[in-house]
Every structure is written in C-alpha cells, then in structure tokens.
Amino acid sequence: MENFHHIGSCPIRDVLSKLGDKWTMLIMVTLKTNGTMRFCDIQKTIGDISQRMLTVTLRSLETDGLIVRKVYAEVPPRVEYSLTETGYSLMPHIESLVGWALEHMADIMERRGVREEVRS
Amino acid sequence: MENFHHIGSCPIRDVLSKLGDKWTMLIMVTLKTNGTMRFCDIQKTIGDISQRMLTVTLRSLETDGLIVRKVYAEVPPRVEYSLTETGYSLMPHIESLVGWALEHMADIMERRGVREEVRS
DNA sequence: CGGGATCCGTGCCGATACTG
DNA sequence: CAGTATCGGCACGGATCCCG
Numbered sequence: 001m002e003n004f005h006h007i008g009s010c011p012i013r014d015v016l017s018k019l020g021d022k023w024t025m026l027i028m029v030t031l032k033t034n035g036t037m038r039f040c041d042i043q044k045t046i047g048d049i050s051q052r053m054l055t056v057t058l059r060s061l062e063t064d065g066l067i068v069r070k071v072y073a074e075v076p077p078r079v080e081y082s083l084t085e086t087g088y089s090l091m092p093h094i095e096s097l098v099g100w101a102l103e104h105m106a107d108i109m110e111r112r113g114v115r116e117e118v119r120s
Numbered sequence: 121m122e123n124f125h126h127i128g129s130c131p132i133r134d135v136l137s138k139l140g141d142k143w144t145m146l147i148m149v150t151l152k153t154n155g156t157m158r159f160c161d162i163q164k165t166i167g168d169i170s171q172r173m174l175t176v177t178l179r180s181l182e183t184d185g186l187i188v189r190k191v192y193a194e195v196p197p198r199v200e201y202s203l204t205e206t207g208y209s210l211m212p213h214i215e216s217l218v219g220w221a222l223e224h225m226a227d228i229m230e231r232r233g234v235r236e237e238v239r240s
Numbered sequence: 241c242g243g244g245a246t247c248c249g250t251g252c253c254g255a256t257a258c259t260g
Numbered sequence: 261c262a263g264t265a266t267c268g269g270c271a272c273g274g275a276t277c278c279c280g
C-alpha cells in the first residue's frame with residue numbers, strides 16, 4: 001500500500017472508475033447469487049434499473065471480461081449472462097466490503113441523521 | 121448475501137454512495153499510509169484534488185465518523201485529520217480490493233483497449 | 241425478448257475569488 | 261493555513277421511441 005496516486009495509474013482510481021458506478025456491483029452480486037440469468041430476469045431482480053443502464057453496464061462488464069454474454073439463436077431471442085472466473089474472483093472482496101457495511105452502516109446513517117427522509 | 125435490493129436499504133448501494141465517489145477512498149488510503157495529516161499535506165499528497173473537494177469530502181467523512189478532525193488554536197491555524205477506529209476497520213477490505221485490482225486491472229485495461237489514449 | 245438511438249435533466253466536481 | 265462561497269461544464273443516468 002504505497003502512495004500510488006499522482007503519476008500514471010492508481011489502482012484505487014481504476015477500481016472505482018470501473019466498479020464505483022451505480023449499477024455494476026448490483027448486477028454482479030445478482031449474477032453471483034442467481035447464477036446464469038437472462039436480461040429480463042436481471043432487470044426484474046434489481047427492480048429499478050432502466051433497460052438502457054442494464055445494457056450499458058452489461059456491455060462494459062463484458063468488455064472487461066467480468067461477465068460472459070451468451071446468445072441463443074432462437075425466436076424469441078434468448079441471451080444469458082454469467083460471471084467469468086475473473087468476475088467470480090472479485091466477489092469475495094465485495095462481500096467482505098458488504099459485510100463491513102452491514103456492521104457499520106446503521107451507525108453511519110444515524111450520525112448523518114435520517115432526517116433526509118424518503119426523498120425518492 | 122441475499123437479494124437485498126429493491127425494498128428499503130441495500131448495503132451495496134449504501135457503501136457505494138458513501139465511498140464510491142471520486143476522492144473518499146483516496147483520502148482514506150492517504151491517511152492510513154501517512155497517519156495524522158494536515159489539510160495542506162493531504163492535498164499535496166493526492167496532488168490533483170481541489171480545495172473544495174478536499175474540504176467537502178473530509179467533512180463528509182467526519183460526519184460519518186470515519187475520520188476525526190482536530191483543530192489547534194494557533195496562528196497560523198493548524199488542523200489535523202486522522203482515521204477513527206471505524207475508519208481504520210474499513211481499510212483491510214479496501215486493501216483487499218486494491219490487491220485484486222493490482223492483479224487484474226492490467227488485463228482489463230488491455231481488453232478495453234488502451235486506445236483511449238491520454239485524454240487528460 | 242433484448243436490445244439501439246436519441247434527448248435531456250440533475251448533480252458531481254473543477255475553477256476562481258474571497259476570508260479569519 | 262485552512263477554509264467558505266459562487267458559478268458553470270459536463271458526464272452520468274433516466275425516459276422515451278424504435279427495431280430485428
């Protein structure tokens with residue numbers, strides 16, 4: 001853990017720019033939990049993701065080699081997504097982070113004041 | 121690791137909304153590496169963070185109880201920041217994620233094509 | 241069913257100027 | 261030194277329409 005930043009590339013910036021967006025982690029956790037899934041099922045599981053963002057994020061994950069996209073030549077079309085080995089190797093670290101969140105997020109929310117209300 | 125999402129709060133969304141922004145993790149890693157630091161030193165270490173974003177992010181981290189802010193009644197003013205116990209407890213999980221990034225980011229960058237060039 | 245293309249609002253963040 | 265205040269760009273992401 002050196003002082004990476006400031007020169008070329010920084011692993012913190014890299015990992016955050018890839019996985020720090022609104023939907024990437026949610027999709028990967030969903031795929032890890034449910035295994036291979038179809039486009040529509042992922043969308044229904046997450047619930048409030050738009051078609052556009054699901055497509056965009058899936059494409060990005062596929063490009064990065066974290067998920068695989070498998071198209072079946074049928075009508076109606078069927079496309080299935082699943083984690084790659086690399087994608088799978090990321091999950092323990094995420095779960096570790098989620099574990100921390102489950103322990104401390106209640107306190108953090110309380111400090112910050114829950115008077116932000118519903119807002120949505 | 122259940123299907124948290126869609127109802128009330130989701131630990132993934134929580135943790136990402138708190139730590140997923142551009143500077144939070146960088147500041148925490150900096151503080152973990154260097155220990156107690158002054159405002160100006162943090163800024164110089166990170167290099168390209170603006171005064172505004174450093175202030176805003178530090179305040180947010182303080183509110184969440186991840187760092188402590190200690191003001192000394194001197195002239196010129198001196199303010200020191202350091203990780204709290206809670207903040208410290210987060211770092212191993214981050215380092216674990218950074219470790220993963222160091223192993224796989226090169227491949228990911230290669231896949232994505234480094235033809236995005238410099239851009240900055 | 242599983243997208244692609246387009247338009248557009250919001251909010252993050254940077255730049256700048258000023259202060260105790 | 262360590263901020264606060266204000267303005268504004270621009271990218272992220274939502275809504276909508278269309279297609280094979």
